[in-house]
Amino acid sequence: MTSDRDTFLPDCCSAEGLLPLLVIAELVAVILALAGLGGAESFWRDLFLLSIYIQWVGICSAGVLCAIRRHLGAAATWRIAAVSYAALLLVVTALAEVTYSAGRYTGIAPLVADVDHAGFLARNLGVGAIVAALGLRYFWLRDQWRRQAAAELSARYQALQARIRPHFLFNALNGIVELVATRPQVAEQALEDLSALLRAALADGDARLVPLSEELELTRAYTDIEALRLGDRLRIEWDIAPEAGSWPVPPLCLQPLVENAIAHGVARLPEGGRVYVQAAVADGCLTLTVVNPMPAEPSGESGRRLALDNIQQRLALRYGAAARLWRQAAPGRFEVSMRLPRPSEGNR
Incomplete structure (x- = not known):
């Protein structure tokens, strides 16, 4: 078959x-x-x-x-x-x-x-021939429209994903540049880590989903590079439910959220702070949450909005209204959450 x-x-x-x-x-x-x-x-x-x-x-x-x-x-x-x-x-x-x-x-x-026998058969066969031809033509046209729409959505999704990768690369490189003059050996190690990180991030250019465990590995590699730059000022708390690791997610959906939390939160505080990353499964959905401290006078919001808007558009293309991305800001605190349904086998 x-x-x-x-x-x-x-x-x-x-x-x-x-x-x-x-x-x-x-x-x-x-x-x-x-x-x-x-x-x-x-x-x-x-x-x-x-x-x-x-x-x-x-x-x-x-x-x-x-x-x-x-x-x-x-x-x-x-x-x-x-x-x-x-x-x-x-x-x-x-x-x-x-x-x-x-x-x-x-x-x-x-x-x-x-009507006689021959007339009844001829009339039914004539009507059937016309309706069958029109019906099959309709099904073909509908299939062509769906294929074209799917191709356009896939191209747009890949463009959005490609757009966020340079943003991720530049932020990582800027962090390493700060280490070159003061701690060259650490910077060399960070470059090696970045090389491995980029291989993982650029390994697949399509719109496939990946297990959350892969996205977490990529995110942890990025936080390791940032930890070399920020030292004890950066603290990461991971709260990952065991059943969340195999959940299919879009690539580069969690890492930009953690990147924003560090760049626009922890890195701008003299004393640093803690980034809390949670992955929980409930009611047939995966919820990812990133919480970080915020300075009293936030700046650089265009960069934060770029990543959040990019992810939101990719979620809309992938899941429609079934996925959500929302944020909550309070004095000294910023939280962003993402809710993802489990996709069907054919949509992975």
């Missing part, structure tokens, strides 16, 4: 994929009932009978498309379209034959009362 992820056919095995087919079927029933040009009583009777008949055709067609999607999902588009079109016409023909043969003895007799 091949993968069905690349086909333009909807997943008719699910309610989400079945619904468009049933809507199309009902629209066809309404159009055919209106085409009867009978009175009000005839219209409602015809609509009821046609709805039952055509919805049955729609359900059977959904089953056929579901099987085609599962078994031909990786085939060429033209092949999937040709097989689907032929299969839908076979479904229409088979159900029309059954309806005509049994209809005279059931409640749907009015559908076949005034």
Whole structure:
């Protein structure tokens, strides 16, 4: 069995994929009932009978498309379209034959009362051919639109992620520059640490998610470099729930928050301070929280906003409204939190 992820056919095995087919079927029933040009009583009777008949055709067609999607999902588009079109016409023909043969003895007799066998089959096959062609065309166009939208979102996400990496690099280098004149050996060690840090940060340029443990490793490497510069003025407290380590998160989502906490908080205080980093899992979501002390007169807020706005935009592209980023400022204290849902397997 091949993968069905690349086909333009909807997943008719699910309610989400079945619904468009049933809507199309009902629209066809309404159009055919209106085409009867009978009175009000005839219209409602015809609509009821046609709805039952055509919805049955729609359900059977959904089953056929579901099987085609599962078994031909990786085939060429033209092949999937040709097989689907032929299969839908076979479904229409088979159900029309059954309806005509049994209809005279059931409640749907009015559908076949005034037409001969050949005429009934030809009419059903003609309508089915037109509706199947339009339906498959609609599904193809919808798939192309979704692919284009996904490509644009991915490109925008990668641009946002690429934008924050130089910011992270410049801040780390500025910290090392301060060590060159006073403690050259420490600066040399910091450069080696930065080299390893950059390899990890630039290892993957796509929009994949990574376990939180990887993001924590990157963040700890950055705090180690800052600790060489700030010494005892910088204290980091890690409060990481054991179950949080495997949670998938966007790369460079936590590190910029800790970077801001150090650059705009601890580093600007003569006595330094403590940065508190928490990761907790509750109600099916991961919450990351970073708390740091703040000087009485904050400055450099544009740099802080750049990182926070960047992360917020990436979260919106990745999760939509399911993720949140919020901040709380109080005298001498700044807190930022991020709430992330667990993504589905296909969105990692």
